[in-house]
Amino acid sequence: MLKNDPIANILRVDLEHKSYAVERREDLFDQYIGGTGVASKLLLDECPEGCDPLEPENPIILAIGPMTGAYPLASKTIAMFKSPLTGDLGESHCGGRSALAIRNAGFGAIVIKGKADIPVYLSIYDHAVHFRNATTLWGMSSNTTVGKIIRANEAGAGTRSIMRIGRAGENLVRYACVTAETYRHFGRMGLGAVFGSKNLKAISISGKDKYPVSDIKEYRKLYDEIYQASVKSALMKKYHDLGTSVNVNVLNGIGALPTRNVESGKFDQANTISGEYLAEHYLGRRLACTGCPVACIHIANLREPYEDEPYFYKTTSISYDHELIYAAGSMLGIGDPEKFLKLMDQIEKVGLDAITAGATMAWATEAFKKGVITETETNGIKPDWGDHLGYIKMARFIVDPPNQFYKDMALGSFQASRIYGGQEYAMAFGKNEMAGYHTGPAGYIGFAIGARHSHLDNAGYSVDQKKLMEKEIEPETVVDELVKEEEWRQIISSIIICFFARAIYTPDIVVRALKLAGFDITTKDLEKIGKEIYRNKYAFKFREGFKIDASQIPKRIYETKSPVAYLTEDYVNRALKHFEKLIQP
Numbered sequence: 001m002l003k004n005d006p007i008a009n010i011l012r013v014d015l016e017h018k019s020y021a022v023e024r025r026e027d028l029f030d031q032y033i034g035g036t037g038v039a040s041k042l043l044l045d046e047c048p049e050g051c052d053p054l055e056p057e058n059p060i061i062l063a064i065g066p067m068t069g070a071y072p073l074a075s076k077t078i079a080m081f082k083s084p085l086t087g088d089l090g091e092s093h094c095g096g097r098s099a100l101a102i103r104n105a106g107f108g109a110i111v112i113k114g115k116a117d118i119p120v121y122l123s124i125y126d127h128a129v130h131f132r133n134a135t136t137l138w139g140m141s142s143n144t145t146v147g148k149i150i151r152a153n154e155a156g157a158g159t160r161s162i163m164r165i166g167r168a169g170e171n172l173v174r175y176a177c178v179t180a181e182t183y184r185h186f187g188r189m190g191l192g193a194v195f196g197s198k199n200l201k202a203i204s205i206s207g208k209d210k211y212p213v214s215d216i217k218e219y220r221k222l223y224d225e226i227y228q229a230s231v232k233s234a235l236m237k238k239y240h241d242l243g244t245s246v247n248v249n250v251l252n253g254i255g256a257l258p259t260r261n262v263e264s265g266k267f268d269q270a271n272t273i274s275g276e277y278l279a280e281h282y283l284g285r286r287l288a289c290t291g292c293p294v295a296c297i298h299i300a301n302l303r304e305p306y307e308d309e310p311y312f313y314k315t316t317s318i319s320y321d322h323e324l325i326y327a328a329g330s331m332l333g334i335g336d337p338e339k340f341l342k343l344m345d346q347i348e349k350v351g352l353d354a355i356t357a358g359a360t361m362a363w364a365t366e367a368f369k370k371g372v373i374t375e376t377e378t379n380g381i382k383p384d385w386g387d388h389l390g391y392i393k394m395a396r397f398i399v400d401p402p403n404q405f406y407k408d409m410a411l412g413s414f415q416a417s418r419i420y421g422g423q424e425y426a427m428a429f430g431k432n433e434m435a436g437y438h439t440g441p442a443g444y445i446g447f448a449i450g451a452r453h454s455h456l457d458n459a460g461y462s463v464d465q466k467k468l469m470e471k472e473i474e475p476e477t478v479v480d481e482l483v484k485e486e487e488w489r490q491i492i493s494s495i496i497i498c499f500f501a502r503a504i505y506t507p508d509i510v511v512r513a514l515k516l517a518g519f520d521i522t523t524k525d526l527e528k529i530g531k532e533i534y535r536n537k538y539a540f541k542f543r544e545g546f547k548i549d550a551s552q553i554p555k556r557i558y559e560t561k562s563p564v565a566y567l568t569e570d571y572v573n574r575a576l577k578h579f580e581k582l583i584q585p
């Protein structure tokens with residue numbers, strides 16, 4: 001790396017003593033580049049073995065990369081922590097302005113430890129950390145209002161990032177998210193609960209630092225090449241036009257849209273919650289993360305009349321994408337677009353991860369219908385497919401539980417099903433609820449073996465659609481391919497680029513960009529580093545008790561027809577056995 005690059009500065013914050021320090025770690029960035037590489041090494045070194053994810057010693061690590069702020073779509077921040085949802089590796093990615101704000105503030109990573117004695121938020125600017133009293137923000141019903149208040153009081157208008165939790169994080173719901181800039185999230189694996197456990201309501205960060213490149217002429221040439229590729233790419237155009245919600249009709253067409261807790265891969269009302277329908281009837285605007293020419297973030301405007309006030313309307317802006325449409329739409333049998341948007345609005349306000357919330361409420365609905373739980377547990381709600389009002393109430397109860405059942409719902413579907421029953425239809429992999437793809441075996445194997453158990457780890461759903469629907473491939477070959485993809489993704493999320501641009505950032509482009517950032521690295525070196533980062537993540541998972549366990553795969557996936565005919569238990573078990581041999585230390 002370049003010797004004068006502030007990327008190697010790690011800001012260390014101690015909430016207990018309300019103190020901070022800056023440590024320079026060129027060694028760490030030289031070895032692991034940035035982002036997920038640096039964060040996973042810090043987690044491995046600094047999270048005490050066996051610690052409770054909600055205890056003060058669990059660190060929150062935020063990291064960006066050497067290309068942040070310098071190239072198109074270099075827009076993401078990596079958060080790493082021990083996950084309160086899964087009990088092992090917690091990793092979440094967020095865009096908005098978060099990455100650029102950390103870069104401009106003069107840091108490559110932030111490590112937060114300890115627990116404040118009262119609710120606080122951090123205001124970081126001019127290389128200083130201010131610990132603000134957040135007692136009046138704690139308990140506010142809307143996450144959006146919290147953002148507005150901090151915006152009105154803190155420095156850095158226009159360039160700052162404000163990352164904050166809602167009531168779900170305060171109340172330690174194990175799948176609470178952290179919201180940045182209103183429409184972006186560290187969505188998955190419960191970072192919001194870790195914030196809450198530390199009495200940390202929010203972080204506001206901004207700065208005006210500059211960062212170096214080694215050859216300005218070559219940099220401009222490369223920037224332009226990447227920019228042109230980004231704006232001319234057909235794939236990027238798809239993300240701009242309809243966003244990821246373009247997938248809803250496509251997946252439904254092939255019978256791969258998880259519907260009513262994966263009772264089916266076809267939803268008869270998919271069209272009215274599809275990207276096309278929402279764009280035609282509700283799309284208000286598109287937004288972009290900082291430094292992104294694509295703008296894939298789609299915001300719907302929902303206009304509702306006030307009760308008893310004809311011609312008076314309130315308009316609510318609600319973001320949507322494929323995963324949200326799946327989780328708060330088809331998975332719960334909601335096909336009415338306004339009902340879907342209203343449920344999403346509630347999930348957003350309280351700060352829940354929509355995927356886990358939707359899948360957990362889907363499990364509860366099926367459990368209720370099968371008599372596994374009753375109205376005593378649900379506190380009078382009769383959960384039913386399509387009943388958005390019931391689900392809005394449930395989302396509230398998960399955050400402010402009226403009884404033990406909702407406290408257990410706040411642990412996610414995996415844990416709740418171990419208490420009440422219905423494991424075979426609790427749609428979680430590695431204790432993390434599945435994303436919106438019932439495409440076939442590669443998708444599910446990808447969820448099971450991915451370090452985060454996320455669709456973004458290795459995109460197995462795409463292997464189903466591009467290869468397995470055409471011809472049968474041995475499960476061992478599928479695993480080898482997914483692992484290779486996941487190893488490469490460690491590089492993309494270390495430099496760190498939005499995954500939507502992964503086809504543009506080829507190994508050659510990455511090597512050229514890193515050279516300008518002072519890294520003398522070949523494509524072979526990148527392969528080696530990607531492998532090492534992936535192994536570091538698994539080292540942490542195994543250390544914290546993760547097991548590859550075929551018996552934990554929900555049986556439902558084998559019962560519901562998928563576009564790949566041979567989605568069988570035998571096939572998945574063979575894949576997991578092969579993976580175990582590959583990954584065990």
Ligand code: SF4
Nearest residue numbers: 075288289292296498
């Ligand atoms: S493509 Fe979308 S998610 Fe990715 S950087 Fe651009 S706006 Fe953000």
